[in-house]
Amino acid sequence: MTELVVTLDLEGVTDKAGLMDRVARALALPPWFGRNWDALADSLSDVSAWPEEAAGGLLFVVRNWRAYAEARPQEWETAQEVFAHAMRSMPSLTVALTLGGSS
Numbered sequence: 001m002t003e004l005v006v007t008l009d010l011e012g013v014t015d016k017a018g019l020m021d022r023v024a025r026a027l028a029l030p031p032w033f034g035r036n037w038d039a040l041a042d043s044l045s046d047v048s049a050w051p052e053e054a055a056g057g058l059l060f061v062v063r064n065w066r067a068y069a070e071a072r073p074q075e076w077e078t079a080q081e082v083f084a085h086a087m088r089s090m091p092s093l094t095v096a097l098t099l100g101g102s103s
Contacts, residue, residue, distance in 0.1 A: 003057030003092070004050075011064035016075050019068065026060075027051065037082055044086035044093060057092035065097060 008026045013019050020035035023043075028051055033039055043049040050058050060083075069076035083095040 003059050003094075004054040005059045005061060006051070006054075008060060008062045009064055010062065010068050013068045014071050016072070019075070019079065037078055040079075041082045041086055044082070044095075045089040047090065047092070058090075058094070060093065060095045061098060062095065063098040 006026050008022055010019065010022060013022060017035065020033075020040065023029070023040060024033050024035065027043065027049070029043055029049065033043065044060070047054070062083075065076070087093050087095055
């Protein structure tokens with residue numbers, strides 16, 4: 001099986017609410033997704049919350065993240081901690097930050 005590639009595009013995101021909305025959209029999470037750090041960690045660490053096509057693994061590509069990271073450095077640090085924790089919990093999950101694109 002091949003892993004599913006899902007892109008999280010953070011262009012124009014300026015706060016945690018925007019980040020959570022983009023994650024919910026990118027992963028097609030249910031309406032009851034809590035839009036908080038714990039809910040994000042739970043969703044990334046639970047294969048049943050992933051799209052069905054991700055049975056072979058999930059590559060979560062985060063792009064256009066620099067402006068958000070600069071505007072909200074503490075939130076971005078927390079997001080990175082959540083991503084890292086989820087990858088440790090789920091070996092079939094990879095979160096990759098792109099280096100190119102907008103600043």
